[in-house]
Amino acid sequence: MRRSGGRGVVDPAVRGQRGAETLELVAGLPLLGIVVTALLQGAALVEEHARAAADARELVRHRVVCDHRDAPPAVVAGDPALRSARVTFTRAADPAGGALVTATVVLAPRILLPGLPAGPESPLAARAAATMREEPC
């Protein structure tokens, strides 16, 4: 710090610079907060997607195995988020024999950044599908 004449009076130029730096810091803090929240939002979306993929895999596995076909979805996957998710099963006959079952899971995204669209219809919703062949019972 530069003082004039050693009497404890700060040079106006230095004071102005310090003020500008403080202002920059104060203005930068919200920006930093937004960046950190955006990173957390990205991580949450990735986690949702991984969860949707795991749920779809478990659901289709239980649907094609003879003994578990009628189990309710939330119990099957053990994931409470599935209660509010959109789960669809499609069954297509294979021309070579048998049938292919596809489970599609759409999980509503966890929104951390205000203003982003929520709900299963959101473009940020985690979508995953898994296909397996139905076992002959």
Place this chain on the structure above:
Amino acid sequence: MLSRRRHLRGRGASSLLLLGASWLVLAGGLGAGEVVAVTAADARSEQAAAAAAHAAAAELAADPGAGALSVELQAARTACHLPEETAAPAACAPARVAAQRVARANGAGVVDFLLGPDPRDRGPEPAPGRIVAVVTVEVERGLPLLRRLCARHRPGAALCVARATAAARWG
């Protein structure tokens, strides 16, 4: 004059710091995107391999010729290694086709298919009607940054494709 120069130097340093931080955030974001693509492709390939192996086992369960095939496999007369094996039993091809269909439905491709005897049949009491299907699949990772590089130069590289192997047992 000296103070003004110092002030300008300070502003330049903070701008440089801000620019560097911005680049760091950008590079970090892109890197995170690549990591997500890599792990997602790994998970997809594992799912596809498991589903393809299960499909082969389900096909064998519906095939009346599977009992005879299990005897052939135990005697090591075949491994249903198609298309390399030219004189493979007739029950091999439908199982492979079933695995390929399911792998394709999961966005993967079968790169290796094998049938073998159940480990229990290597014990003192072998019995017909038990087969293990082993399927290896490949999924393109679809990396955001390296997509073009993978398509042109290294289509089969480990970074460009995710490979997974799974087995399923029938009988």
